[in-house]
Amino acid sequence: xxxxxxxxxxxxxxxxxxxxxxxxxxxxxxxxxxxxxxxxxxxxxxxxxxxxxxxxxxxxxxxxxxxxxxxxxxxxxxxxxxxxxxxxxxxxxxxxxxxxxxxxxxxxxxxxxxxxxxxxxxxxxxxxxxxxxxxxxxxxxxxxxxxxxxxxxxxxxxxxxxxxxxxxxxxxxxxxxxxxxxxxxxxxxxxxxxxxxxxxxxxxxxxxxxxxxxxxxxxxxxxxxxxxxxxxxxxxxxxxxxxxxxxxxxxxxxxxxxxxxxxxxxxxxxxxxxxxxxxxxxxxxxxxxxxxxxxxxxxxxxxxxxxxxxxxxxxxxxxxxxxxxxxxxxx
Amino acid sequence: xxxxxxxxxxxxxxxxxxxxxxxxxxxxxxxxxxxxxxxxxxxxxxxxxxxxxxxxxxxxxxxxxxxxxxxxxxxxxxxxxxxxxxxxxxxxxxxxxxxxxxxxxxxxxxxxxxxxxxxxxxxxxxxxxxxxxxxxxxxxxxxxxxxxxxxxxxxxxxxxxxxxxxxxxxxxxxxxxxxxxxxxxxxxxxxxxxxxxxxxxxxxxxxxxxxxxxxxxxxxxxxxxxxxxxxxxxxxxxxxxxxxxxxxxxxxxxxxxxxxxxxxxxxxxxxxxxxxxxxxxxxxxxxxxxxxxxxxxxxxxxxxxxxx
Numbered sequence: 001x002x003x004x005x006x007x008x009x010x011x012x013x014x015x016x017x018x019x020x021x022x023x024x025x026x027x028x029x030x031x032x033x034x035x036x037x038x039x040x041x042x043x044x045x046x047x048x049x050x051x052x053x054x055x056x057x058x059x060x061x062x063x064x065x066x067x068x069x070x071x072x073x074x075x076x077x078x079x080x081x082x083x084x085x086x087x088x089x090x091x092x093x094x095x096x097x098x099x100x101x102x103x104x105x106x107x108x109x110x111x112x113x114x115x116x117x118x119x120x121x122x123x124x125x126x127x128x129x130x131x132x133x134x135x136x137x138x139x140x141x142x143x144x145x146x147x148x149x150x151x152x153x154x155x156x157x158x159x160x161x162x163x164x165x166x167x168x169x170x171x172x173x174x175x176x177x178x179x180x181x182x183x184x185x186x187x188x189x190x191x192x193x194x195x196x197x198x199x200x201x202x203x204x205x206x207x208x209x210x211x212x213x214x215x216x217x218x219x220x221x222x223x224x225x226x227x228x229x230x231x232x233x234x235x236x237x238x239x240x241x242x243x244x245x246x247x248x249x250x251x252x253x254x255x256x257x258x259x260x261x262x263x264x265x266x267x268x269x270x271x272x273x274x275x276x277x278x279x280x281x282x283x284x285x286x287x288x289x290x291x292x293x294x295x296x297x298x299x300x301x302x303x304x305x306x307x308x309x310x311x312x313x314x315x316x317x318x319x320x321x322x323x324x325x326x327x328x329x330x331x
Numbered sequence: 332x333x334x335x336x337x338x339x340x341x342x343x344x345x346x347x348x349x350x351x352x353x354x355x356x357x358x359x360x361x362x363x364x365x366x367x368x369x370x371x372x373x374x375x376x377x378x379x380x381x382x383x384x385x386x387x388x389x390x391x392x393x394x395x396x397x398x399x400x401x402x403x404x405x406x407x408x409x410x411x412x413x414x415x416x417x418x419x420x421x422x423x424x425x426x427x428x429x430x431x432x433x434x435x436x437x438x439x440x441x442x443x444x445x446x447x448x449x450x451x452x453x454x455x456x457x458x459x460x461x462x463x464x465x466x467x468x469x470x471x472x473x474x475x476x477x478x479x480x481x482x483x484x485x486x487x488x489x490x491x492x493x494x495x496x497x498x499x500x501x502x503x504x505x506x507x508x509x510x511x512x513x514x515x516x517x518x519x520x521x522x523x524x525x526x527x528x529x530x531x532x533x534x535x536x537x538x539x540x541x542x543x544x545x546x547x548x549x550x551x552x553x554x555x556x557x558x559x560x561x562x563x564x565x566x567x568x569x570x571x572x573x574x575x576x577x578x579x580x581x582x583x584x585x586x587x588x589x590x591x592x593x594x595x596x597x598x599x600x601x602x603x604x605x606x607x608x609x610x611x612x613x614x615x616x617x618x619x620x621x622x623x624x625x626x627x628x629x630x631x632x633x634x635x636x637x638x639x
Binding site: 035036038039040041042043045046047048049050052053055056057059060061063064067123124127128130131138140141142143144145147148149150151152153155156157158159160164165167170206209210260263264267268269270273274287288291292295296301304305308309311312315316319323 | 347350351354355357358359361362364365368376377379383384444445446448449451452453455456457458459461464466467468469470471472473474475476477478479480481482483485486491506507509510513514517541542543567570571573574578588589590592593602604607608610611612614615618619622623
């Protein structure tokens, strides 16, 4: 215990070093001595991260809030930009037909994708935990969708969902012929509003499940095997062991993973941008793609900033939930 | 397989082998599909009467050449690697790949540096405001790139105080990527540093090392696995980033792989499917290679950060 108090009381250097520093009166060393105080060193070490957070997150965020209160457009000089108050928000809320579709899509997309990834992730983690042969290879293969750049793998899905040459529809057609049901064209995966939203969700699930699985696998490996043995001896079946040992064991990591996933899924951009660009007829927009559409394609930066800021309260709720949860667990 | 009491082969097949097999097919099929499409001729890609799962022309050529023991490079090039040749020779793909690697490496190093210092401070040093910093870093999740890109492009285009314009340069992205990498590295490394016993550096400091020396020479080497997995995560996240690269860069030669592939190989209604697929595969290789070497570290890194 005395050990851990040492650094707090006065630097870490030995008396000899400190004496030498005083005797020579060499200033850089005095400065280094100052750095040995946790109070000072702490701030110095926080500096790079704090600079990045303030200059490139906090400041742009405040700037974005300001922009959303103006009628700024691309190419419009700031001298001609005028303050419009909450008009952008009011316009979106009351008069923009696409906006409410976007809200609905974002919630449906996030809810379905998160729920399915959660279930599949636990299932896959339990399977992976049993793997002994080809362990590395199988883990690497399963992890692939998560590590490959999203846009690049989504291009494959763009071709898989192609209206004329979809491999799903080709297989469907062969199946129909084989069953003697005649010719079927197959659905337009990205051409129908509902199917397009489901296709986009599917790709998100495909991409996100490995992350859930690997994180849950890490959680599974922290559960002591003795717990399972004890449960088995007490007569617990496979399902009960899963309910009473596995799930509580991975609960802490489950909360972290799901919160992280909700934030990322809710603010997703890439999959929708590549697969549908928000179409058909603006029916699959998420907040991010709609903000991009309005701001970068439609040049209305102020309105676009307002759209993306609508994500903020939802994300804030999720984050507050996690903070409260973590605090409660720590106690 | 871990021995499970009273589990017959049939049951094992049903609850273990089959599901795992389907999961692997599910995860790998799109990559197979990319590969097959990348080695088909455009004519074959658009021919609905042949089986799309097998690249007929290419397979025929290879089988023919193997059967006759006669390697015919140009024929192979025309039947199998046509799109790959076009991608590498007639597009700026190599440039995009260089840009991506450069941007990802530099922003990863910046983020690791800032992440290591702040994580060490948060995990080890008691100073006023440490808790606030911790929460602040966590709360940056509230502002994902998709919420920030409109004002950030303004800021990058006219940096405060210095009035520099970094739009359309790699530096614009190198400045932007740490916004999501630093919080992430800090969070991961704080957990990792906390798992390292305090006594290690205390002993070093009793022996006369300063705290910084103890941190660099003693703690950092011990924390190397954590740093490595944070670096891998950061590299992947930067290679994966799309929105900032799409908004901040407009010259073809300055684009990154994801943006270049999507914007230059899809021209209006014309999709260069073969090139798209070969580009997607080739662009994935750097990340995939790193992971195939370090997949164990990856899992260990997550475990460490969860325990901490």
